């Protein structure tokens with residue numbers, strides 16, 4: 001564990017980094033904001049040399065093709081602390097997806113998802129899946145009209161066809177019994193959908209980990225019906241069920257924003273789930289460009305503008321009939 005102010009001197013190149021503050025930690029290690037000869041950077045420290053070597057190798061390979069991941073800077077050991085293994089990469093600014101999404105407008109949510117899918121498409125073009133895609137690993141910078149999305153945590157990136165090495169249960173399609181735990185484009189598309197879904201509604205409760213796959217699916221179906229953005233329920237359903245051929249098709253199917261400057265309500269103010277449990281429809285996937293047939297998709301949240309329109313038409317019809325009735329008497 002490093003502290004603010006600690007100095008790390010690299011063993012082989014003699015470069016000096018000063019620790020500014022921790023940026024985050026996880027199962028594989030800790031990440032610190034450090035100041036080096038070229039300014040601020042992020043240092044990932046792991047207990048095992050193999051983890052550092054593996055992540056560094058992936059980062060070098062992937063970052064070449066994908067500006068969505070941090071740029072690798074250097075791999076080395078600490079000269080003064082034997083057993084401290086680390087690599088240094090670009091420090092990515094932004095906040096985790098879960099903190100940012102609730103205060104974005106529909107148009108900005110659309111922008112975030114569009115960029116996430118572009119980032120995934122770039123990675124997939126080179127034959128890799130992200131695999132450990134979750135809100136903590138998606139950093140978003142939203143400044144005015146500009147929204148910028150970057151990915152961190154390269155550790156799970158896996159070549160297509162291989163078994164997924166690193167995953168988080170709630171973002172893993174196999175946990176929901178919706179596919180295998182093998183790396184492919186749909187694995188990431190499902191994870192992206194779970195990330196958006198849980199940020200827009202609420203994260204799954206911990207006890208779900210001990211439930212059967214059927215019980216988990218019931219929970220997921222309910223969550224999909226609670227999505228507060230028009231048309232996103234259907235699109236997310238198609239993503240988690242692997243209905244899009246690739247990230248480009250999913251991007252083409254992104255619901256068009258109906259932006260009225262509204263922000264996606266914070267959790268405490270979100271609309272109550274639509275009372276539509278019995279209104280599940282059979283669908284054909286129409287209206288979701290790029291999606292194959294979508295069956296048993298969840299019904300959408302109530303669209304009040306449609307209700308207002310029908311009430312107005314009904315009132316006008318009643319008034320017209322009443323006027324004619326009076327005139328004809």
Ligand SMILES: Nc1ncnc2c1ncn2[C@@H]1O[C@H](COP(=O)(O)OP(=O)(O)OP(=O)(O)O)[C@@H](O)[C@H]1O
Nearest residue numbers: 024025026027028029031042070091092136152153
């Ligand atoms: N390059 C970076 N720039 C800024 N923050 C970063 C960077 N890399 C990682 N982080 C932050 O540190 C956190 C932990 O890093 P990382 O995900 O690499 O660790 P991990 O041990 O693999 O975590 P997990 O167990 O979640 O997989 C990230 O969620 C992110 O908030």
